[in-house]
Amino acid sequence: MRMIKTATVLLMLSGMLVLSDCTTDDDDDTTTYGNWTKVTPFKGVKRSGAFSFTIGTAVYVGLGYNGDDYLSDMYVFDITKGYWETKKSFPGTLRERAVSFTINGKGYVGLGYNRDLDEEELGDFWEYDPETNEWTTIDDFGGTARYNAIGFSIGEKGYVGTGYDGNNTNSDFWVFDPAAEVGEQWQEIVSYPGEKIESGLAFVINGKGYLGTGRENGSFSLDFWEFTPGVEDVATTWIKRTPDSDQSDYDEFKLAMYRYDAVAVSVGSKAYIGGVASSGAIDRSVYEFDATTFLWNDRTSFEGSARSLAVGFKLDDRIFAGTGQNGSSRYDDVWEFKPSQEYDEDN
DSSP states (O other): OOOOOOOSSOBOOTTOOOOOOOEEEETTEEEEEEEEEEESOOSSOOBBSOEEEEETTEEEEEOOBOSSOBOOOEEEEETTTTEEEEEOOOOSOOOBSOEEEEETTEEEEEOOBOTTSSSOBOOOEEEEETTTTEEEEOOOOSSOOOBSOEEEEETTEEEEEOOBOSSOBOOOEEEEOTTSOTTOSEEEESOOOSOOOBSOEEEEETTEEEEEOOEETTEEOOOEEEEEOOBTTBOOEEEEOOOOTTSTTHHHHHHHHSEEEEEEEEETTEEEEEEEETTSSOBOOEEEEETTTTEEEEEOOOSSOOOBSOEEEEETTEEEEEOOEETTEEBOOEEEEEEEEEOOTTO
16 A cells, blocks of 8 residues: 655644744843743644634634544634534545635535545545534545645635645646536636645735645745636736845745645734755744745744644634644644743743
């Protein structure tokens, strides 16, 4: 049986969001802002490779792998309540490394990997309705079954592409329209123009997607592209945003991009990236991208244990991250990042 392509180095906690590394100098005194604090742990068992999607003030987390078994359970954390609740388990094939996104108050989960199956790569998609607490099958993905793909939503549509299908690394891209007729919900659009990648990442700022990182044939990609979805007669466009090598922030950009199985979460006009780096060491580093200036800067590293295949999310402008793995160990802890709080190494 072919084994899954997996990170041999551990990615830091998913959604490693460090909103500031600000310092103020007063003679010899330096104050650093931004603090990580442990909060209520995830209700389910320890796991890695779970999905997460946010709807309103709540995040939904489910599926994944605990080192022995694939998991079907799902839980919701509503920031207005402050605790985790059990929701209806996922009824489809169990998996890890799925893609997920939210459209019009519903969650969507699909693709992924299950090493216990004859066909290890998955291509089905599911819709979750929080009002009814029910899962419903929707059209299968339009491309080949795969994992380590990229998925995100902009407006009332979802976008999925790249990834590994068991034979090839891909660059194709597809748009999902939940309002379309059954059988026509997926349409292929302009392919990702960078290198074919798996284990890349995407984030959305002001209605535009940004894609980068990942690897192909063991090599890291330095491609970084801006995606603008097509609207009516306006075509989908891709603009390369890789900085010139003589730019002052080029070294920071390289360190941010030279990684795979990385994660990114956007807050306002900025996004924060971290993950398995090319150095081959456990990496807690975080880099900030500013969509208003297209500049990159290094930021404060995550304070918890380094880990891979975790989840990160933003609720009501508060930042949380949790679960994941470090070697054979899995986690169920959750951390909140407080960007304006004075840093306290003991807290």
